[in-house]
Amino acid sequence: MKKKTNIIAIIVLSILAIITIFPLVYTFLNAFNTGSAYGLIPKEWGIRGFYETFVRRPDYLIKFWNSLFIAICIITGQLLVSCLAGYGFSRFKFPGKNILFYLIIILMMMPYQVTLVSNYAILERLNLIGKEAAVILPAIFSPFGVFLLKQAFDMCPTEFCEAAKLDGAGEVRTLFSVMIPRAKAAVASLVILSFVDAWNMVEQPLVFLRSQYQYPLSVFLSQMNERIIGMVCVCGILAALPVLLLFLFFDEDLVEGISFTKI
Structure with missing residues (x-):
């Protein structure tokens, strides 16, 4: 009975994996499509999409750098x-x-979008509208980041802090030398999730x-109206590449961090 259950679970998970991976494979194959119609297997193959992206549309690289900087x-x-x-x-x-912690939750x-208007009013008074700081500053104060690391620090035994204080360490040194290394999985999870959120933001930059020259890659992709299929797919693949690499190299840290904080 248990063996049958495992087989069913494997089949279901395999189907879900195929459904999840299929859009990426479809986009990757069509990045080499030089025809005028989408297809699972392109009829005409070539690298025109790469040429159009890197040579004919150099603003793509500018948008890529804007996203990375932000x-x-x-x-x-x-x-x-x-x-x-x-x-x-x-x-x-x-x-x-x-009370403050409940407000954070x-x-x-x-x-x-609920706080978008109030953020705009504050940033306008600070004369930051039209500058990259207008996108960066509100995102720095993340309720989720505070919640995640508070939960992670709660899981760390107080004996480590007490031992550090006996050695003469202050609060700042205790935080950076004792607590953060103990909660490195949660910190890594926050880095990954924050990067994905920052990389994909659209409403805030808009x-x-x-200036369109300040827009990140996510806005560029949302406004693309190119008829060259290969170029559209190349832009999509390159935009997804940093996120995919992060998950490939730090997937264990992400799972460990979420399970460690019991979220």
Whole structure:
């Protein structure tokens, strides 16, 4: 009976895997399509799509760099803020701590579009509309990052902090030398999830940025109206490549981090 159950599970999971992978395979094959119609197996093969992307549309590389710059800035700032805030919520007692944490949970469950107008009003007063900082700064203060690392730090035994303090370490040194290494799986998970979120954002750049030269790759892809099939697919594959590489190299850290924090 158990063997039959395992076989059924393998079949179901295999079907789900094929359904998940099929769009990637389809896009990859059509990246070499030089014809005028999509197909699982292109009738005409070539590298015209790559030529059009890298030679005829150099703005693609500019958008790629914009996405990379925005993602790296968001991840760096988000890690710093989330580590400090998560450590504070985990190890310190202060008035209103529980209320503030409940507010963070509420913000975490809200769609980003709910706060889009208020963020725009604040950024406009700060004279940041039209600058990359308008996209980066709101994303740095991530409720999910604070929640994730607070849960991770809660799982770390207090004995490590006490031992560090006996050795003369302050709170900052305890955080960076003891707590973060102990919660490295959760930190790696936050890096991966933050990168995916920053890499795929569309609404924020459209609302906060004014120049098309500032737009990231996600906006570029959403506005593509090219008739060259190969070029469209090449752009899609190259846009997905950084995310795929992250998951390939850090998938174990992602699973371990989520399971470690019991989310």
